[in-house]
Each structure stands twice: as structure tokens, then as C-alpha cells.
Amino acid sequence: MTSRHINKRTWNLEIRPRVFFGLVLCLSLVDLNAQSVPRLRKVADELFKNSRFLDATEYYEKIVSLDKRKELFEARYRLGICYVESLRYAEAEKVFEELGKIDKQENDYRAKAIYRHASILKVDASFEEADSLFAQVISMSSDQELIKLSRKQKEGCLLALRQSKKDRGFSVTSLDDVNSKYHDFGAVINPSNGQLVLATTRNLGGVQFEGTQVEGVLPDLASFEKSRERWRLNSNDQRFDRLNSEWSEGAGSFAQDGNRFYFSTCEGDGSEGCKIMVSNLENGRWSKAEPLNEYINEKGTDSKQPFISVTGDTLFFSSNRAGGYGGSDIWMSLKGLAPESWSPAINMGDAINSAEEDITPYYSSAFKCLIFASNGHVGYGGFDLYAAKGVSFFEPEIYNLGAPFNSSLDDTYFNISSNLGFLSSNRADGRLLNLYSFDVTDESLFLSLLISGESLIDGKVVSRFRNTRTLDLFAFRVEDYQGYELFAPEKRIKPKPSVIAKREAKQKNTLPALQNGQSLASYQEDDGPESYFKTASTGRRSSYQVDYEHLYFRSGSFELQPSAIQSLDELVAQLNGLNISSIEILAYTDIDGSKDFNQQLSSRRGNEIAKYLMASGVSENLIQVRARGEGPLSSRNSWYAKMFSRRAEIIVNAETPLQLRRSKPYAVRYKKTLEELGQLLGIAPSTLRKSNNRITGIVEPGTIIRIPEDLVVIPNIRFFLEEKDMRNTFFMYHVKQNETLSTVASRYQIPEELIAEINQLEGELEAGDQIFIYRIE
DSSP: OOOHHHIIIIITOOOOOOTTHHHHHHHHHTTGGGSOHHHHHHHHHHHHHTTOHHHHHHHHHHHHHHOOOTTOHHHHHHHHHHHHHTTOHHHHHHHHHHHHHOOOTTOTTHHHHHHHHHHHHHHTTOHHHHHHHHHHHHHHOOOHHHHHHHHHHHHHHHHHHHHTTOOOSOOOEEOTTTOOSSOEEEEEEOTTTOOEEEEEOSOOSSOOOBOTTSSSBSOEEEEEEEETTEEEEOOSTTOSTTTOOSSEEEEEEEOTTSSEEEEEEEOTTSTTOOEEEEEEEETTEEOOOEEOOTTTSOTTSOEEEEEEOTTSSEEEEEEOOTTSSSSSEEEEEEBOSSTTOBOOOEEOOTTTOOSSOEEEEEEETTTTEEEEEESSSSOSSSSEEEEEESSSTTSOEEEEOOTTTOOSSOEEEEEEETTEEEEEEOTTTSSSOEEEEEEOSOHHHHHHHHTSTHHHHHHBOOGGGTTOOOOSOSOOOOOOOOOOSSOOOOOOOOOOOOOOEEOOSOOTTOOOOOOTTOOGGGEEBTTBSOOSSBOSOOSSOOSEEEEEEEEEOOTTOOOOOHHHHHHHHHHHHHHTTOOEEEEEEEEEEOSSSOHHHHHHHHHHHHHHHHHHHHHTTOOGGGEEEEEEEEOTTTTSOSHHHHHHHSEEEEEEEESSOOOOOOEEEEEEOSOBOHHHHHHHHTSOHHHHHHHTTTOOSSBOTTOEEEEETTSOOOOOTTTEEOGGGGGSEEEEEEOOTTOOHHHHHHHHTOOHHHHHHHHTOOSOOOTTOEEEEEEOO
């Protein structure tokens, strides 16, 4: 909840060294007194925006010291957040307490400051005092999201007070012979040899970058073996030296036979996110790790904290990819017939996943129960451990595991290996992650007792908080990744709230006046809940139809993109003088979000197109909007299927034959200039620019470009995608040792010629080659 620093940089495996930045910062701070407060604010705000909290702290401190006015509400509030992110709770509490006492009308941060102050008290286990402050926020704030969060936090305080008075007969013990003065977390036991494997930021002797924002170096994997009833660092051939890099490696999970190990790694500067890797035990040593396929390691996102089921056919992990409900969510993937042939990842649903961070999954096959850590459900404070138990993964009951497994700080990485259980927590000092263990004689009985009896009543999470959304109250954003080679995940754009109103008698070809933030979809006819534009044809259907171009939208947005605007401009120019009977707009969404939300969003998309056409001179009486909600193929849970599901189809109807010039839309997969795209397509850049005159500069991945239909162009699908591709499967594949073009083609049952053509191969494949696999389904 408030202990974001450790979450962001340790168990989310996002620890990055700030290369060169520290030196630049020191030089820039030399002459701070000579700079104006506005200039300092600009630098500080930019650092804050990019989650550089340690660096931003020094600037905000200087701003507050130079300008003593209490009216610097935002700067003070952000300074408090920076203190929290740096685990400097005493300083943060002082800032938020002072800001919460400033009762001025222009102090928009007062309620949020009180909320933050209460959150810190909750982390400090001052539940009664925190409860009273959350109640104050509820009584004074007009921010409905803040009120919902405060109610949830308040219930968490009451939960902690109730359970703290009970002795449930459970106990956890610090693993003192393993814990160090650095972070130690994510312990598991290898079932084949009993060795303990964990992640640690201590220096293990190899080459490793220093962790400038946590104690010690960036985390590595370490193994321990039992010697005289104590754990000792392992010295045999099964050390993890070959798996550790100079960057970050995180905790993992063993297959049932102990000969396969899944773990997370962050390589380079982290521009491609954290990946899940697999290594096999070969001749007594761990093999070079290989990343899992792109269904698991989606480009530009983080995939981490894997847990493999006992059966070996289900992989649970956490990821911040698009399609989730907040920060990181719990996802699962099923294994195909071929080794490591993982299927598209499935989000575990909004009963398990919250609007904040849901991480470190563990699945108990013995009890058929998913255990995970979250700071988005009703809890004690920080991250708590929860159990999801039910007939279905997507409609389970959620139980807080309670004390002693949960504390007011961060508790994560629950795992049971044989007769020993583990968790990771910073409860000792609020700073360092340490390992804790507990005895488990019978796993199924242990877990059933943990969530049964009185704890079932007191620990059960109230379901009304399952869909709570935040309003940027927590800065849990990951570092800004750049340089994707595939699409970056798009954050859902939350539409502004509609204002329900009835419109006056309408005049032909005019739009009603809109209130600030209001959409056309919010208006209602006097005689029923119709869209502002017609939603159904009247009279007999036209004899001739032209399916004009499809227009595409960004995730959660109804804003028209440049390609869509040019397409509409060209349509309007062609309609001049034609005798058409109607223009139908069929608007769709992807599967992200609730059905009600998507139905409303599709209506807004259709109405946005209608509004643009009317502003361009098209008669309102010709326009019919059909809001279809989730598209027919939107159930395909892949980034490209979702992208093409976010579309609007435009159908022009007429009583006589008509022809319209059209362009075919293609999605660009790599960052290129229009000139480079023209070369890849084999057409003149001037021709391409004419059809895309609203695109300037570098064309970013995911951009829709238009190619005139009369041009004979067959784009290479490695670089360009079109809507029909959403029905097929494609991904990048790393060629392994002894694999040939023939064996790869046979494995995926596709023609060798197709692989060679798409990848423009001139010779045989070699180990390490990265090729594009495209399978028609």
C-alpha cells in the first residue's frame, strides 16, 4: 500500500542502476540556489513523473526551503510521496500531517494528505488512529474514488483490530541462518535434493551492478543446503552461477521432478521489461536459461514471479501487461504438447486481481487454492497474503490469511515446499525483506484450518471492493520503458463522466450544446433512451452497400486517430453529389473492462465519428450509430486481436450502384519513417505520404497507416498487420541448437516456404536466430 519502494525495486524485479544519472544530479545541484523555483519545479515534476523519487526528493526539498509559502500544496504533497517511496516514513508523516491541517479552500490536496497520513499510521499498526483519519476523509471529501478507498482502508483497520485479539494457533519464525543485512526473498525448496533457493541482494562474489536504490547489489539467485541442521550457501555444481547475470534475477519455481527451474530476469537497462526464463538440469548443472514464448513474455511489459503447478501444465505469474485491472495482475497460461509451448495468458479476473498490485502467486494442488499477495484488497496494511478458494478461478471467495502471516507492513511470496512453508516480509524494520518459515504437516489440512472457523468470518474480504478503481493516489508506475520492437501496452483512458440531460427540440444538421466533459452518448430522446443519432434503419433497406474503411481506436479511448480523420475526410469529399440513403457506423471494443463499460464505450466511439461527419457537412438524418460492444473476435486474448477489435465499421447505403475509393489499413510493428515504410512496401514515399498526410515524424509501433486499395501491395506480415491477421497466431521464436528450417516448420505445421518468405531467409537457420512464426488457423 505505502511501501512502494521495496515493491517496485525488489519483488517486482525492477531494480535498475541509475547509470550516469547520479553524476548529472550532483552537478546540477551545485547551483540550485541560483535557479528559480519554477525551474526547479519543472525538473522535480519530470523526475516525479518518471518515478525517480529519490532524485525528485532533493529538488522538492530545495523548493520548499526556498519558498516558505504554504500555498505550495502540490510540491509538498509530492515531497511526501517521495519520502514514502524512499521508506522515510517519519518525514512523510510530518509532511502529510502539516498539509492535512491547512484548511484553505484552494488546498485540493488536504483530503489526499490526510489519507496518506492515515496509510502511514496503518503501516505503523496504529489502526485505531488510522481508522479515525480515514473516517475524516470520508466525511470531508467529494472525491468518490477517494471515499471508496478510505472505506476499504477503514475496514482493513477493523479487520486487523479484530484478528489481533485472537490466538489462532499459528506461528512463523524468522529464518535467521539465511537472512542477511540485505534483502532475502522468495524462498523455495528443490524437491529433488532439498536445497533452498532464493533471491538476495547480498554480494555473492560474481560481477554484479550496484543497486543504488536498495541495499546491496541487484538481486541474484542463491542456493543453500542443510548442514548440521543449519542452512549454508551451496558449494556444489548445482549453484546458480550460470543463471545469474550482472543485472537482476528474481525468485522462481521448480518443476515437480526438480530438473526444471522457472525464474525472472531483468537484463540490460530494462527496456524490454522483466522476462520469465527456464533452465534445465543437465549433467548435474543448470543449462543456459531460455526465455519463454511471447505469450508469457509480452514485449514491453514485465512478466515475473512464476509458479509452475505440480502437474507442470499450468504457469501462474504476475504481469503489468495491458488487459489487467491495475498495476500488476495475476495471470495463468496452459502448456501445449510441445516443450514450453505456452498458450496465450489468461487474466485471473477481477475477484482475484484488484485496481492496485497483485503479485507472487502460489497454487496449492493439495487444497486447490490460489494464494497471492496484494495491496488492493481489504488488509492490515502494505501487501497482505490472500487465499482464493472456490469452484471457479473467476468466482472465488477471497480470504485474508490474517496474523501471523500478515502484518501491517509487506508480506509476500507465500510458498509451501514439502513440510515447510515460507513467506517474505519487511515486518522486522519496515525496510529489509527477510525470510520467515512455518511448519506444515499436512498442506490441505493446514490451509483449510487457516481459512475456516472464525477466521472465515473475520478474514473474508467483502466483495463490494472487488472492482474499486484508484485515481492516481499511489505512484506505483514502473519505469518508462522505451525502444519496444513490438507494441507497447496501452493504458486504458478513463472516459470523462457523462452528464445525463434531455436535449431541446433539435434543429436539422446542428448538434446540441455540450456541457464540459459531456459526450453525445449521454443525451436521451424525450420518448425513450435512444442514442442522439439513430440506432436503427427505418423503412426498407437500401439495395446497394459499400463497406468503407475500418477505423481503429486506442485502448479505452474514443478519440479519433490521425488515420481515421483522414479516412473520414476522404469519405466526405466523395459523398458530395452522391445520392446515398444512409451511413451506418458499427462500433466495437475489445474484451478489457466490463460489458456495460464496453457497451458505453462503443457508443461513444460511434457518436464521435458521427459528430465529425456532421461537422463536415453530412446530414444528421443520414447517420445511424450501432453500438455493438465487444467485437465478434474480441474473445481472442492477444494484443493484436484486441487492437483490431477496437474498431468502427462504416457502411454506406444507396438505392443506386456507387463506387468509393478506399484504402486498406495496416498496423506498423516497428518504429520507422514513412520513407522506410515505403521501401518495405515497394511504393513511392510520396504516394504513401499522400494517403497518410496527418502523420508526421517517426511512425511509432501500433500506428495505423493507409495504403490505397488500387495499389498491388502485399506487405510482409513481419512488419505490417491487417485486421484479418487477428484470426491467426504469430510470435517471435528463438532458434535452438540443432534446429533447422524443416524441424521448425514441422513443429508448428506451417510450410517452410512461408517461414523463409516472411523472414527473408537466404540460408539455413542457426542457433540464436530470431524468426517470425506465422500460423494460419
